[in-house]
Amino acid sequence: xxxxxxxxxxxxxxxxxxxxxxxxxxxxxxxxxxxxxxxxxxxxxxxxxxxxxxxxxxxxxxxxxxxxxxxxxxxxxxxxxxxxxxxxxxxxxxxxxxxxxxxxxxxxxxxxxxxxxxxxxxxxxxxxxxxxxxxxxxxxxxxxxxxxxxxxxxxxxxxxxxxxxxxxxxxxxxxxxxxxxxxxxxxxxxxxxxxxxxxxxxxx
Amino acid sequence: xxxxxxxxxxxxxxxxxxxxxxxxxxxxxxxxxxxxxxxxxxxxxxxxxxxxxxxxxxxxxxxxxxxxxxxxxxxxxxxxxxxxxxxxxxxxxxxxxxxxxxxxxxxxxxxxxxxxxxxxxxxxxxxxxxxxxxxxxxxxxxxxxxxxxxxxxxxxxxxxxxxxxxxxxxxxxxxxxxxxxxxxxxxxxxxxxxxxxxxxxxxxxxxxxxxxxxxxxxxxxxxxxxxxxxxxxxxxxxxxxxxxxxxxxxxxxxxxxxxxxxxxxxxxxxxxxxxxxxxxxxxxxxxxxxxxxxxxxxxxxxxxxxxxxxxxxxxxxxxxxxxxxxxxxxxxxxxxxxxxxxxxxxxxxxxxxxxxxxxxxxxxxxxxxxxxxxxxxxxxxxxxxxxxxxxxxxxxxxxxxxxxxxxxxxxxxxxxxxxxxxxxxxxxxxxxxxxxxxxxxxxxxxxxxxxxxxxxxxxxxxxxxxxxxxxxxxxxxxxxxxxxxxxxxxxxxxxxxxxxxxxxxxxxxxxxxxxxxxxxxxxxxxxxxxxxxxxxxxxxxxxxxxx
Numbered sequence: 018x019x020x021x022x023x024x025x026x027x028x029x030x031x032x033x034x035x036x037x038x039x040x041x042x043x044x045x046x047x048x049x050x051x052x053x054x055x056x057x058x059x060x061x062x063x064x065x066x067x068x069x070x071x072x073x074x075x076x077x078x079x080x081x082x083x084x085x086x087x088x089x090x091x092x093x094x095x096x097x098x099x100x101x102x103x104x105x106x107x108x109x110x111x112x113x114x115x116x117x118x119x120x121x122x123x124x125x126x127x128x129x130x131x132x133x134x135x136x137x138x139x140x141x142x143x144x145x146x147x148x149x150x151x152x153x154x155x156x157x158x159x160x161x162x163x164x165x166x167x168x169x170x171x172x173x174x175x176x177x178x179x180x181x182x183x184x185x186x187x188x189x190x191x192x193x194x195x196x197x198x199x200x201x202x203x204x205x206x207x208x209x210x211x212x213x214x215x216x217x218x219x220x221x
Numbered sequence: 222x223x224x225x226x227x228x229x230x231x232x233x234x235x236x237x238x239x240x241x242x243x244x245x246x247x248x249x250x251x252x253x254x255x256x257x258x259x260x261x262x263x264x265x266x267x268x269x270x271x272x273x274x275x276x277x278x279x280x281x282x283x284x285x286x287x288x289x290x291x292x293x294x295x296x297x298x299x300x301x302x303x304x305x306x307x308x309x310x311x312x313x314x315x316x317x318x319x320x321x322x323x324x325x326x327x328x329x330x331x332x333x334x335x336x337x338x339x340x341x342x343x344x345x346x347x348x349x350x351x352x353x354x355x356x357x358x359x360x361x362x363x364x365x366x367x368x369x370x371x372x373x374x375x376x377x378x379x380x381x382x383x384x385x386x387x388x389x390x391x392x393x394x395x396x397x398x399x400x401x402x403x404x405x406x407x408x409x410x411x412x413x414x415x416x417x418x419x420x421x422x423x424x425x426x427x428x429x430x431x432x433x434x435x436x437x438x439x440x441x442x443x444x445x446x447x448x449x450x451x452x453x454x455x456x457x458x459x460x461x462x463x464x465x466x467x468x469x470x471x472x473x474x475x476x477x478x479x480x481x482x483x484x485x486x487x488x489x490x491x492x493x494x495x496x497x498x499x500x501x502x503x504x505x506x507x508x509x510x511x512x513x514x515x516x517x518x519x520x521x522x523x524x525x526x527x528x529x530x531x532x533x534x535x536x537x538x539x540x541x542x543x544x545x546x547x548x549x550x551x552x553x554x555x556x557x558x559x560x561x562x563x564x565x566x567x568x569x570x571x572x573x574x575x576x577x578x579x580x581x582x583x584x585x586x587x588x589x590x591x592x593x594x595x596x597x598x599x600x601x602x603x604x605x606x607x608x609x610x611x612x613x614x615x616x617x618x619x620x621x622x623x624x625x626x627x628x629x630x631x632x633x634x635x636x637x638x639x640x641x642x643x644x645x646x647x648x649x650x651x652x653x654x655x656x657x658x659x660x661x662x663x664x665x666x667x668x669x670x671x672x673x674x675x676x677x678x679x680x681x682x683x684x685x686x687x688x689x690x691x692x693x694x695x696x697x698x699x700x701x702x703x704x705x706x707x708x709x710x711x712x713x714x715x716x717x718x719x720x721x722x723x724x725x726x727x728x729x730x731x732x733x734x735x736x737x738x739x740x741x742x743x744x745x746x747x748x749x750x751x752x753x754x755x756x757x758x759x760x761x762x763x764x765x766x767x768x
Contacts, residue, residue, distance in 0.1 A: 026476075030580070031614040036447050036476055039446055043382070045582045047603060047615075079503025079521060080467075081692075082492040083454035084532065088612035090450045117584065119595055155342065164360030164375065168233035168241060176607040185233050190361045 025068070025092040030054045032086075038098040039107045052123035053110065057103060058091055059125045066094040076138045099214040105132050112172075113219065134205055134220070140176035143188050147196050148205060151217055158214040159194035166193070224381075225310035227291050228348065235360035235375040242355070242376050244291065244345050246575040250308040250334040255329040257305040259639045263294055264470040266307055267346055267356060269327055271371060274349045276320040285317045289350040295343015295542060297591065298625055305329070306341045311624065316375055340589040345376040383585045385578040388422035392430055397438035399459075399763045400466035406497045409437060410550035413494055417540075420547040426483040429544075433471065433490065440470035440761045447476040452614070453485035456692075457500050458762040459711065460508040467504050468762045469493060478581045483619065487544035491537040499528065499641060502648045511731070514706035515667035516651045522671075532632060538621035539631045545618065546575050552626045562593055569623045573600040580615045580648065627734050668704065696740070696753040712743060714758055721757035730756065733765070 026036040033054050033167075034041050037164040042050070049086030061067045068091075097103065106128045110116045113131075115123065138144040146180050147162055148174060166188050171181045180188040200206045224245040231241040255261045270292055280286050293308040307324060323357030325333060334710045357376045358364065364373035393416045397409045416432070418725040430441040445451060451474070458468035469491040473482050490647060492500075503520070510517035546552060550701045552575070558567040572594070588596060603619065632638070648672075698707035711730045715737040718725030726737035738746060743753060 018319075021711070025450075029614070030612065032452075032481060033478060034582070035478060041582050042588075043582060044584050046584060047577070047599060049614075050582055079517070079524060080457040080500045080507060081454050081503075082489070082496055082500060082537075083451040084488050084534075084537075085451050087614055087617055092448065160359060163236045167236040167360065168231060170375075188236075190236055191504055219601045 022212060024095050026095060026098065027086065027090050027092050028054075028058075029086045029088065030050060031037060034107065036098075037093065037100075037103060039103060040111065042107065042116045049116045049118075049121075049123055051138050053079065053107075053116065054124055056125040056128055057106075060102070060106075060129075061093055061097050061100070064097075064100075066097045066100075068092040068094075086133055102129075102132065109135060113152050128173070130140075135153060138200075138205065140173050141178050141182045142196065143178050143186075143192070144200060144205075145176075146172045146178070146186070147188075147193055148200065148219060151206065151219060156214070157209075157218065159190055159197055162186060162197070163190045163193045223490045224248075225291055225312075228291070231377070237358075237361050237363045237375070239360075239364055240372075240374045241360070242345070242348070242357070242374050244376050245377055246380050247291075247293075247308075247310070247338050249311050249335060250293070250338055251311050251313075251333065252341075253307040253324045253327075253333050255305045255307075255327065256299075256331060257296060257303040258329060261305050261327065261329040262292050263305070263346070266294060266305060266327070267518065268322065270307065270347050271354065271356060272348060273321045273324065274354050275370070277317055277349060278352050278354065280317075280320065282316060283499060285320065287319060287351055288314065289348070291345050292347045292349075293338055293341070293343050294346035295338075295341030302329070306336070306343065307346070308336065308338055308341065311335060325510070337421070337587060337589055339587040340591055340704065341684050344378055345539070347508045353623075368420075383578070383587070385585055387425045390424040391419055391426050392416070392432050396436050398466075399438045399440070399468050400461060400464070401438065401469050401501070402464065402466045402499060403501055405466075406470075406501070409589070410494050410497070413437060413490065417543050418548055420544070421549070422547065423545055424483070426479040426486065429483055429486055433486065437490070437493075438469070439493065440468065440763075441473070441716070442470060442528055442756065442761050443473045443475040443482070444761075445472050445474040447474065449474055452477065452481070453489050455489040457498070457504040458759065459765075461765050462505055462508075462731070463765075465505065467501065469497075470761050480579060481583045481614075482562065484545070484614065486539065487705075488541045489535050490544075491540035494540065495536055495637075496533055499524075499533075499644060502644055506651060508731075509651065511709050511711065512660075513655055513664055514708055515664055516655065518671040518706065519651060519667050520644075521670060523644055527643040529636055529640065532637055534617075535621065536631055536637060538617050539625055542618060542622035542625050545579050546622060546626070553624050553628075562590060565602060566597075567628045569604050570597070570600045572622045572626055573603060573619065576615070576619055583615075663672050664705070669707075671706075692756070692758075694755040694757070696744075698752045699744075699749040701750045705750065706749055708748075709752045709754050710743065710747055711756060712740070713756045721755065723755075727755070730759070 028036050030051055037057070045053070058067060107130055109128070110123070115121055121127070135145060135148070138148060146166055149159045150162045150165040153165045166186045169186055171178065171184050171186050174181065174184050180186055180192065197206060197215070201208055201217065204220055206217045207220050209218055222245065224247040225397040229243040231243050235238050235241050269377065277285055290310050295306050297304045298710060309321065314614050314731060345357050348433070349358065353372065354370060354737070355372045355374055358373055381568060393412045395412070397412070401409070433439050433441050453471060453473040456472060458470065460467055471486055473485055477485065487612040503524070506520040517733055552571050553568040556571050559566050559571070583673060586592060586596060603616070604623070607620045607623070611620055651667065654666050658666060666691065688712055701707045712727040713730045714721040715726035715728045718727065723740040725739065728737045729735050738756070740753065747753070
């Protein structure tokens with residue numbers, strides 16, 4: 018199928034989230050952004066949704082000056098725009114703030130592992146919100162997580178969470194502490210210190 | 222809103238049942254810095270600050286009492302230890318300040334200075350609001366019962382989204398015609414250069430598009446599809462034979478963000494400023510080629526031989542950087558006056574910091590001594606990775622910006638200027654042949670040049686038979702005599718055929734007074750060696766009757 022018939026979108030490292038129907042990651046570190054682009058292309062390539070090369074490119078006309086996409090443009094089949102795994106990956110990156118953290122390299126394998134990790138979380142018991150709030154809580158303790166969540170608008174209002182009332186989170190310190198302990202036993206988070214108050218980090 | 226003084230109250234209480242204030246993180250403040258140890262803890266500093274706020278509340282002077290402000294507390298790393306920092310607003314009434322100034326008498330005090338709140342890891346400590354004192358505790362800590370004159374709450378902090386400052390662009394005086402010639406391009410170019418020189422900050426896409434249309438006479442259309450391999454292009458329209466004028470349009474990929482559209486539009490305007498003569502000659506030749514198709518082949522061969530398109534792109538990038546970091550902004554001079562952690566950043570490093578937030582999704586970090594090392598590493602990595610064929614638009618613009626501010630020559634050896642001169646010569650030869658020889662002789666002479674050029678250009682770049690693939694649909698000529706090339710007629714949909722159906726009426730763009738015909742009708746009317754070009758997307762061009 019030829020480019021130009023609307024079956025493909027053309028993406029580049031400068032411009033790929035919007036064409037794929039994904040939200041823009043504001044404040045992304047340049048390396049993280051490039052890594053994310055590579056990871057997304059790799060994922061789509063595995064799914065056979067990518068055609069590389071300058072399809073549809075024509076020689077520059079005498080009375081035109083065009084700004085071509087630098088490097089090798091990547092043509093992605095339009096069905097990738099509704100690819101649920103892509104959306105999940107970018108949502109996770111934004112939720113965990115990994116796009117502006119320097120200590121991780123974003124790889125497809127890492128993102129998929131993270132997505133798998135999050136897929137085992139039970140949103141109706143507030144587990145996903147607790148894990149996401151760990152990155153916002155200072156310090157990342159049960160108290161800190163409760164401070165971030167309690168009274169704030171529910172992060173996943175469609176999840177039918179038992180702690181949601183009037184779309185507001187009402188989770189208690191005890192519930193967060195118990196949830197974190199259980200998540201630790203399942204390998205989703207790890208405890209950073211031995212004595213109370215315990216601090217936690219996501220297992221990546 | 223002044224985040225040092227304003228807050229919002231959240232409707233829902235915290236986990237301990239206390240009310241919650243929503244603070245926005247302020248920018249600059251006055252910091253009292255202490256060595257953090259057991260004598261100086263958050264609780265100890267909280268007590269000390271509360272004591273001083275009571276002095277303000279109980280002051281005899283209404284001028285001292287009637288005010289509101291927040292005090293922040295945080296910590297910051299120090300060599301082998303930690304610092305405790307109290308931060309207050311940087312603007313304060315002198316008499317009220319006297320009630321607080323002895324914070325420098327507390328144990329562990331080190332120094333006082335102006336800092337960014339972003340530099341500390343902290344949160345609001347207390348708030349004073351016209352006699353009401355609020356103390357902030359953790360969201361799960363119950364309010365104490367023994368401090369009756371203090372309201373206890375918890376605080377949540379919102380970090381304001383930083384957007385790089387983009388300013389309204391002052392338009393140039395007067396307006397340009399939509400019909401461009403070599404002559405009025407010079408005047409328009411002068412106005413555009415002046416406009417760019419007068420920029421004080423990066424502008425916005427909607428404003429640049431408006432100025433481009435209204436003041437430079439260039440149409441701006443977002444009509445390229447998301448599958449296009451081009452971000453944008455500068456295109457000349459059909460020639461108006463009465464004065465040899467052409468309309469000019471910029472076409473952008475419609476799915477780009479506004480930040481990217483701004484960049485692409487600036488790039489295309491740079492092409493107009495520097496390369497309009499080349500495109501204009503191309504349009505003139507294309508018009509001649511309707512009847513003398515060999516002219517197009519000769520000209521295109523000359524373009525392939527003499528014009529380095531990469532050099533044109535680099536020149537356009539170089540000038541585009543002025544739209545992002547204005548020419549008046551002397552980055553080199555600024556770098557010479559900068560000192561960070563004992564070293565001077567280079568102009569290229571500063572350019573990286575200025576450009577980064579202008580690129581979609583880029584970082585707009587609050588640069589502090591706590592993240593300076595990380596930022597420097599990022600900058601160095603990007604600058605080291607720059608090479609002659611940058612793989613991203615950002616890298617291209619960064620490279621061009623660095624070259625500009627470092628004063629590097631972007632067209633060594635005047636290759637672009639020499640190429641333009643060579644093209645002008647070729648064009649003169651074409652017009653000489655067309656005007657001084659008979660029709661048949663001109664075609665024969667240029668045909669001979671075509672054969673000669675064909676031999677030469679195969680070594681450089683193969684010249685496509687048709688100069689403008691993609692812009693129009695080409696219906697080939699029925700029969701072309703051996704050794705000749707097809708002439709062409711340019712058709713656009715008539716008013717009654719907005720979708721450009723072949724069975725609908727079409728008119729000859731260059732002779733609109735002729736009656737409209739269907740495509741089959743035109744095929745019957747024209748000679749067999751005439752190809753039909755069907756232009757369906759030329760509605761952007763102004764009416765030829767307009768000035």
